[in-house]
Amino acid sequence: MRVNFLAHSDSIRGEPKQASETLRHRESGENFPVALRVLPKAVREDLHAIYAVARTIDDLGDAAPGDRVVALNDFRADLHRIWRDDTPRSRVLQALAPTVRAHNLDTEPFDRLIEANLIDQRVSRYETFEELIAYCRLSADPVGRLVLDVFDQCSSETAELSDRVCRALQLLEHWQDVAEDRRAGRVYLPQEDLATYGVRETDLDGTRATEALRELMMFEIGRAAKLLESGAPLVGRLTGWARIAVAGYVAGGRAAAQGLRRTGGDVLGRTPKARRRDVAFSAAALLLRAPTELTAQ
Numbered sequence: 594m595r596v597n598f599l600a601h602s603d604s605i606r607g608e609p610k611q612a613s614e615t616l617r618h619r620e621s622g623e624n625f626p627v628a629l630r631v632l633p634k635a636v637r638e639d640l641h642a643i644y645a646v647a648r649t650i651d652d653l654g655d656a657a658p659g660d661r662v663v664a665l666n667d668f669r670a671d672l673h674r675i676w677r678d679d680t681p682r683s684r685v686l687q688a689l690a691p692t693v694r695a696h697n698l699d700t701e702p703f704d705r706l707i708e709a710n711l712i713d714q715r716v717s718r719y720e721t722f723e724e725l726i727a728y729c730r731l732s733a734d735p736v737g738r739l740v741l742d743v744f745d746q747c748s749s750e751t752a753e754l755s756d757r758v759c760r761a762l763q764l765l766e767h768w769q770d771v772a773e774d775r776r777a778g779r780v781y782l783p784q785e786d787l788a789t790y791g792v793r794e795t796d797l798d799g800t801r802a803t804e805a806l807r808e809l810m811m812f813e814i815g816r817a818a819k820l821l822e823s824g825a826p827l828v829g830r831l832t833g834w835a836r837i838a839v840a841g842y843v844a845g846g847r848a849a850a851q852g853l854r855r856t857g858g859d860v861l862g863r864t865p866k867a868r869r870r871d872v873a874f875s876a877a878a879l880l881l882r883a884p885t886e887l888t889a890q
Contacts, residue, residue, distance in 0.1 A: 632834055639692040639743045640838075645685045646672075647706055647736060654710025655777075662714050669707050676700055696742050702735030717779045722816075725783055726760060733763035737842075744835035751831065757824030758842055764817035765849045768810060771797060771860045782813065799861055807858030814858070818850040828879050840879040 632640075650668065657664040674681045675690045692698065709732035719725040737755035741747035747755075767774065767781040774781060775797040787794070790809040796802070802810065825843050828836055852866050 632838060636743065636834055636838075639695065640740065642685075642689045642692045643736075643739050643743070646689050646703065649683070649685050650703075650706050650710055654713050662711060665707050665710055665714075669704065672703055672707075673700060692743070696745070698739065698742055702739050705731045705735045713779070718784055719781065720784045722783045722786065725764075725781060729760040729763045730756070733759040740838065741835070744831070744833070744838070746831055746835045751827060754824045754827035754830065755839075757820055758827060758839070758846065759824075761817050761821035761824065762842065762846050762849075764813070764820070765846055765853065768813055768817065768853055768860060769849065769864060769866075771810070773864075782809065786813070797861070802859040802861045806861075810856075810858035810860055811854070814850055814853045818847075821846045821850065825879075829882075837880065843879060 630637075650665070653664045653668055654661055668683065671681045671683050672686055675686065675693050681687055681690070709728065712728060712731065716728075719728065734756045737759040738747055738752055741751055741755055771782065775794070780787075780794055780797065782792075782797075786792075786809060790812070791805045792803070792809050796806050821843065828840050828843060831839055849866075853860065856863070
């Protein structure tokens, strides 16, 4: 699992310079830079604290040496120290604590992110699209809901729309990284879709996509883009800085979908990237539209 859509380039509170530089290098290549520099410093710090924890969970699930299940469970135990008014051992969790207290964040979204990575340790295939979406409810939904909590704009309505946006962003990440995931032993393309389009898993090992794989990828990209647009009215439900930040989410997703479509479905030959000008244009278009117009979509 990759949590790539919360990035910005400020350091974590109290984080050593070397670790901060590592995060900045990582974030510079990510597709969904939501915590834009225009946001107030306090908001950027809160979003970055959440992002750093999400990425640490991700890294433990993907690359921790030894038993990753033990590593994830140990991190969860350390995380829960925050809600017991104890001091966590992890620096990223120490940086998260002020954000938790300032916005009264719950453990549940973080626990769901950890659970998604625990699932990654035992599940590497999804039979149906519905099963993949169920996974995204754990791996993607919590991030958006935490962002809404930071802006104090999380309601049942905004949470539902945010879930759609975040699931779409997660799917687009998967479709960008089909080859990388295959090398890691994971296939997020639903097995039933592979069968429908006549694609074999070994087709994912090549350097160029077969015609069948191209057709499948264009279908999956279109489905993710449609899901994204179903959540886009979220921008019109929000106010202030939250509206600007979430416009960045949606714009980043649109640009990622455009980048994927430019490949014609050949996601094996090169890694499709969102173009900055596409993100900027889409974000500006979203923000310039009247909130009532966005709400009516």
